[in-house]
Amino acid sequence: MTFIDPSWGVKSDYVHNLAAKGERADGRGMNDYRKIEVTTDFIPHAPGSALVKMGDTQVIAGISLQAGKPYSDRPNSGVLMTGAELVPLASPEFEAGPPSPKAVEIARVVDRCIRESDSIDMDKLCIEKGEAVWMVMVDMHVLNYAGNIFDAGCLAATAALHNTKMLKFEDGLVIKEKQKTKLPVKKKPVECTFVKVGDAVMLDPSLDEEHALDARITFGMVEKGLCAAQKGGKGSFTQPEIDSAFELAMKKAGELRKHI
């Protein structure tokens, strides 16, 4: 049974009324992020990790490295895999079981953002052409769900990738011992998410704002342009709304990158 907070209706009206006046419940401006904290190497046993706090939202990204067979069409290229888990610990609305469409969407949008930004130098991850390459697994684990997992998750993933140390590969086996060399990561892809509530468009939605949203747009930003985008929600955006959100995302992406 899906959990429904009986007070959503009231909270949502409140968010709508404030938005119409250009205000937000936590006093932020429409284009402000909540306070962001990034702690890298949060899980020292993992090759790479980062904990991101974005307001009350907390996401850990952990990186695992495995050796595996490359895809036949890219025999000397490493492999990237991205997952997201919305574990019941993080919110009364999350359920145990196979990944929900929401979790799948988050994982795939972050995956696209990292992949398409060409951030990881995949060709350097070849161990033996056609036989063995490094597989980089990014797992986002939500600890507390208070809105905007897209941005927090992507920031955690990118921060963790930048902090990842390579493992040793000997006689066909991975030795779980962190090396000095780092994972070859060149860029800092980040995501900026906006939601539309009534006619107002705001950055970095809180939980109540996310429940009240009509539509959502996420931009995956890399240093010089766009590498991913995803619209969600049952409502729509006009072209000018998309244009101005995108302009702002270009600015905000720079701010986010400073945390890495």
Place this chain on the structure above:
Amino acid sequence: MGMKSDIKLIDAKGKRLDGRAIDEMRPLKIEAGVLEQADGSAYLEWGNNKVIAAVYGPRECLPRHKASPYGSTLMYRYNMAPFSVDDRKRPGRDRRSTEISKISEEALNKVVLTERFPNSMININVEVLQADAGTRCAALTAASVALADAGIPMKDMVASCAAGKAGDHIVLDLGKLEDNFGKADVPMAIVPHTGEIVLLQMDGDLSPKEFKTAMTLATKGCMMAYEEQKKALKAKYKGGGKK
């Protein structure tokens, strides 16, 4: 997207591999009301894409906990047949189809008057029989026709088309090679008479200016798809009888 190759996607005259101009869509053909069992249905061919959509409902909502007292629950299922792609696709749900189903469902929620049928559900099932790039747009365009054909009240249709980057050009409606070797893909869906954007995705590498050009071009493509949707629904009752 982004596979490396020496293939030239656009020749010196600005023609694409299949001879299309930069802003030219692949041929699109839609037929409404093709399945007898379904409440509404549509068959669509778009380039080499072949897609069939069926709508059932509104009907009793199962599982019951998905029912909403505020309106009908849309359930969109995008599915690729195992034989639709060169390498057999393992049957059943995967992450890609889960995501496409979710955002397509949300897009249709904007136009369907779900509040007319509280506690019920409307199933929209789309099968991709042959895939040739742009299947999510093809599926959504067909689904919208099937919904109208089921007599389900809607504010408007939803029409979908993608634009992308092949070589150094922003082009409409990527073909398969352009999808594999191109630099970016921007699938979009709009509500035709208001121009509202109900689905927007992007992957690849685009400058801010290119992104805007791609959206403008995709919007044009959506309007072309809309014209075909309209034709299909009008044709069903032309000349005095249902076929």
Place this chain on the structure above:
Amino acid sequence: MREVVIPGEKLSEGTKLHAGQGTYKADDGVYANTYGLMNKREDAVSVVPLEGKYMPREGDKVIGVIEAIRFEAAFVDIRSAYNGYLPLDGRDRLKAGDVVLVDIASVNEINKVDLERPMKLYEGKLMDIPSVKIPRVVGHKGSMLELLRKSGVTLFVGRNGRVYIKGDTETVKKTEEALNMIVELAHTDGLTDKIKDFLEGESNGNEK
């Protein structure tokens, strides 16, 4: 012939016309919200649906199929988004699978459909047709129904698009063909005459 319109199609410029069934008003005009036939008059515009599920209404007579019996009540499939609920007293010997001609007693605001006065139907032909075509099957003041019954066939028409036909094989077949014709030609003019010609003619329905 009236024009076929699709959802979102603009039916009139400006908002002067009254927006009737199957339409809605936006800032700049009246639009269709249903796939159907446009009915435009001087002061109003509406759309008659060509397809669609039956929506239960109080007082309608429908033909239902009993899906289950639980706690002194039957749950009845009425070809709608909602099942009907039929309280039973000891005298109704109904079981799952039975077909009943039944009245809709009430429909409440959450679309709970209560049924009453069931009449069990035996060994006839049950036929499903789109519920939006039922008004044409009944005809003006029941004229079409009267025409169809002239052959002596027993014919019950549920407002939900279920039709029950009983009679000798030949008559049932002819009635069925006539009903299919009505469905196919429902949106055309002169329907009663066409059906009359068909039923009274010597032809067996093969000619067009």
